[in-house]
Amino acid sequence: MTPVETLRGETVAVFGLGGSGLSTLAALVGGGATVAAWDDGDKARARAAAAGFPLVDLASADWSRFKALVLAPGVPLTHPEPHWTVKRAHAAGVAVIGDIELFARERAARAPNAPLVAITGTNGKSTTTALIAHVLREAGRDVALGGNIGVPALDLPPPADHRVHVIECSSYQIDLAPSLKPTVGLLINITPDHLDRHGDLTHYAAVKERLVAKADIALVGVDDEPSRAVAARIASGPGRRVVAVSGGESPLAEVFVDGRRIVSCDSAEPPIDLEAARALRGAHNGQNAAFACAAARALGVASQDIARAFATFPGLAHRMEEVGRRGRVLFVNDSKATNADAAEKALLSFRDIHWIVGGKPKAGGIEPLRPLFGRVAKAYLIGDATEDFAATLEGAVPFERCNTLSRALEAAARDAFRSRAQEPVVLLSPACASFDQFANFEARGDAFRAEVHYLLNGEP
Template identity: 45%
Template sequence: MIPVRGVAGQRIAVLGLGRSGRAAVIALQAGGAEVVAWDDGPEAENRAAELGVALRDLTKPGAYEGVAMLITSPGIPHLYPAPHPAIARAWDEGCPVDNDIGLFFRSLAGGEWDEFDQPPRVVAVTGSNGKSTTSALIHHILDHAGRPCQLAGNIGRGVLDIEPPHDGEVIVLELSSYQTDLARALTPDVAVFTNLTPDHLDRHGGPGGYFAAKRRLFAEGGPDRAVVGVDEPEGRYMANQLATGPADDRVIRVSTGKLTGEGWFVFARKGFLAEWRKGRQVASIDLRAIPGLPGQHNHQNACAAYAACRTLGLAPRLIEQALHSFAGLPHRSQLIAEIGGVRYVNDSKATNVDSAAKALAAFDRIRWICGGLEKDGGLGALLPATGSVVKAYVIGREAADFAMQLKGVEVEVCTEMGTAVARAAEEAQPGETVLLAPAAASFDQYDSFEKRGEDFAAQVAKLEA
């Protein structure tokens, strides 16, 4: 646990007692703060009692009397579509608002670091798609290389819940736009931007606000090195803003197409990762046979992770060895089983059109299980990626409406996961892939995309029984 620095003797309010809120309370208490809390949920009293904090309704006038700071959980809106009443009240009463990410960066370094031969470093990863895989892959490569490391943030443990880093240790953080948008301190040593596609637009007031939240990690943080995916205009814009000229190797550009010039580039083309620096190629890796990284989108993730690890001094061949032993993450192009020559792949994390399109591009002859709570924008942008789909099996409460948008695709409305898996398995031929890539949120039928993926895996297990 990382005790929060500079809060001893102060009263600090915490809004939300979920995972990050609970960790913030404990870290603040360890730093000597008196903590009061508020949570809208039905378990608020029990959670507060477990933590030994008093509940205070932070929406009422005068709630922030004597309070030095409000710490809010990432899932609570602070601006769009409307600020939470407790946050609006903090503004009105002049109470500064921060989150656990801000507390982490202001509290990480301590006096003991003066005794280290190598100060710990922080690698922070953000972007729309691939940030979990990229973060986990960086952590895996470091672990394979024998470098002490921890993984936290939007994946794994909460940022304040990790152990204080040791000499030369690397902290790898996955950070969502919800986390970067509000943090008052953002000072990673290496910052990684994977890509940008429309998502969470209601929370950020549109695409500009969404990109601005991601960009804060670079603009506010001033990392020593920036790894930037440049396949979208926003990435190219940001790389241009960060670099002082074409040969500035503090910025490493990453792409799924060939890059040329004087700078530092890592790109994947036709399944091969290439590193170029100062106009010459310095490394190449064949990604095609790596089972844990199927498809172009995972090749992009590999490029970003490779680039980040190169900034930390790891050799190309050591990184290549680690790539081959990466098993992938659950619910992200995860091979569940192969039955009768048919592969069953769980990509329940493909909750938007762009991530589903990338999943579809990774396989040939697909029996596609899709559907759920549709996001803004419709499915039109997904249709060009459906050329490899033999048939779609649509789930979700609005399955019929979802299916109507899949023009040119043979569709069967199944509604439930069990029916979809059974029908796909019944019709699949050897060499085909039954792929769960919903292109939709899960909340119409499941508590999370993880629960949806677990249901898919359970239904596949029934086929083997």
């Protein structure tokens, strides 16, 4: 844990008592602050009370005694309208911040030169964050990994000159962290997302830009127009080092991907071959790897060490996760693909696909994937989307109605084992939410992984 000693002796309101909220309460109390915890949900309040934190109904509280309001990132700050706690804080002149801001203040007070890598982007930030942490650990660095990727930032050990913090940041977290100033800041890409919480793409992009605007070294993607504009603005400012990164061969990029090689315009750095990096298949992972490579080099990791670490990167659970193999047949868990855009990346990464698809359908279904149907040997339909997807696939792809994931895996494995293809792939990439049959995509992916393990090894 990183105790928040910069607020010692102050009284701090904390709203939103999920994982990051409870982490924030513990860090504030550990640093000597007095806390006033609240949440609109009864269960969340009960969890905080059970952990020993004092509950204060912020609707009737005296806000003049609060030094700050620490807001959970899931609570609206600006759109569609500010949460009632934000309105009360503004009326009282109380700063509204988040846990990433508290971490940034502790770093500035304790160890301002402690290396901090902060990563954001609409897509790919979790894989890139995990990959950077893996590379640094393989290079012998002391690494603390967290933020939006899972472990709250304040649950990590404190900033120190010998320790590298690698922190994934969502747009919500950046919006609540005005003093964030990373050693290396990464903005991978910007596409429309969370516009209900940011109003429009212009505001969303401006929030993302804040993460790299104050970075000592800014790594910015140039594969989309909003990111290119960010790179140009930062580069035009004084004293900022900007490295343009591309997942392709953009003439604007200093680090880019040529086929399956990461190339740096600095001729002193040899290209890094991605062929051995099985967890980094696909063009989208080429972009992620290019960013990870640039970040690791900025922190002094040698190219040969980066390449070696890429080859051993296991990938993230439920994101094109290789969960088993028998002979030529590969089993891949891509349960995180809850819409067609996400499933597209997996379909582009393989051929001879035995595709387990379906669940609770999203708007548009799988029609946008029609140009990739030629990669699919057969589809195995599950869940509520079965009949809609059958209508889309009719005449284009052989398919089988399986209803459940278990039956779909059994049928897909049967056909894949009979295939004469060089590498048949049994791919769970549902292009759907999981809520018709599973609590979440993680539960769906865990079930798939367990059943593959049983199928291949005869053990639960």
